[in-house]
Amino acid sequence: MSREILLQCGDLVAGIAPGSGGSVSRFSSEQEGIKTNWLRPASAADLSDLSDLAAGGPLGMGCFPLVPFSNRIRNGRFQFQDKSVQLPLNFGDHPHAIHGHGWENSWSIEQQTADSLVLGYVHDADAWPWTYRAQQVFRLDDTSLTIELSLTNESDSDMPAGLGLHPYFPHSAGVTITATVAAMWQVDDEVMPVKLVEPLSSADPNSGLNVTTTILDNGFTGWHKCAVLRWPERNRGLVMTATGPLDHLVIFTPENEEFFCVEPVSHSTDAVNAAEQSAGMISLPPGETVTASVKFEIA
Template sequence: MTSIFLTNNVAKVEISPALGGAILAYEAKLNNKFVAILRKTNNVKSVLDSNCFPLIPYSNRIREGQFTWQETAISLPLNHLPEKHSIHGHGWQLPWTITEQSEQSLTLEYHYNIAEWPYAYLATQVFTLKEKALSITLTMKNTDNCAIPAGLGLHPYFNLTRGTLIQCDVDQMWAVDDECMPTQLVDKPSAMNRSAGFPVHGSNLDNVFTGFTGDATVTWPELSAKASISTSSNCQFLVIYSPEGEDYFCFEPVTHCTDAINMAGKGIKKTGITVLKPNEAVSISMKISPKALVI
């Protein structure tokens, strides 16, 4: 499995086109040493052990892989057993093809023809390294002859220390059941109102937040490092996944809430589902900009 490396004097990124178009490593030089911005990985064999993968043509879960679109009942395979719901689409489980490459940029794509997902589309990922900052743009174009549902997201695994803090603006949080399916909108954790930031370690979240403004800062006091995160304006939902006992947390900008297509079908408003007409496209982007923490 061949990796592609984007490098300069102050940052390095490793990407695997064959393994779901995933990022395997991202480090930046801060205080004269390279710091892992995304979690440290070695000899990655599974995309779920990678550092970031694309969510396309939907993010998170579709309940039991079942939904109705334009009066047609759709049944998707359960693609991550024993998970009871179809999850994260196809991009993370398919090989991507290199279409453009330079020392500090890479473009990948795949063409999805009608199979388990009954609609054709073209997926594109562009990675750009500029000084220490890594930018990712994910695009989905409808190549079918009918209108299709669309949803996009990115799934980065950030390094987690005991003192890690997140500063971000969100409105509310979807509470979930024991299958991580949404139950009701509730207040966000009160600790997210702290001006210093929300302590991630021990938060044990796997929730979608609404009203994400697209900007955030992650701080690692132990590493004397921080990173600014900025996303495109259509990423109005945010998933924070911070499983207990792990050395990472996920900060996932997405265009819709969990099971958005079914929730919209029930009349729930503002789920974020996008409709693409033939030849229309939708894109999202995320930029991670690491900096040394001034003490």
């Protein structure tokens, strides 16, 4: 399998790495000989393999898929209907299960053209006691990259289901994120949700959040499915729009890093253990499919 498949349309190029979690390895444009990276580009080492997730692979990519859940499940443990589930703790000494299975596995190529690609991933029941099928459809046009992500329950009982994307954007001084949201989850030292509050005035995406001066690793509810990213040194920005059940947004702006993340997802962190329906975890019946999409448009 090729480590990277390149899609091209006009002056836009997208790279996809099926063997590295079905991740986007690059998304860039070129105008008048000037190349602009809209997602963080992967290095050759990141494209190598999945043997050490903490050292590279999907964590060095521009974007990876989140299936069948987003973010963390506390201690990897939950009860769903008649099933008690204990998931492997899949990220070093981190005490919680994180980001599902899709990013940890190779995806198969199902269809390919010059500007589109379809990848598939099948997960057989194991510690996660449901079999499911996931699919990603990548489409490139003159101004945008669209990723459609779907999840189908192939088991004989209802399955808890979530999905989303984990894009990494290049950081530069003064870059801003603007998005309409309703509330923010306060988190504890393990980045687990504690309490829903109004967004802090100093870190409110509703009025425009300065990535350089704001440190966050928080989920937001009531997202209106549009986020605008602006880099001061560029004459264009990126508009990220979503469809389907992606009503939640995770914003990760780590200190002293060359990236930041704005993650469209279908549920809050640890939603499978939350009593509130608003947490967003879907109960997906046998044979049913949930689908969402995210468009990254240069504007």
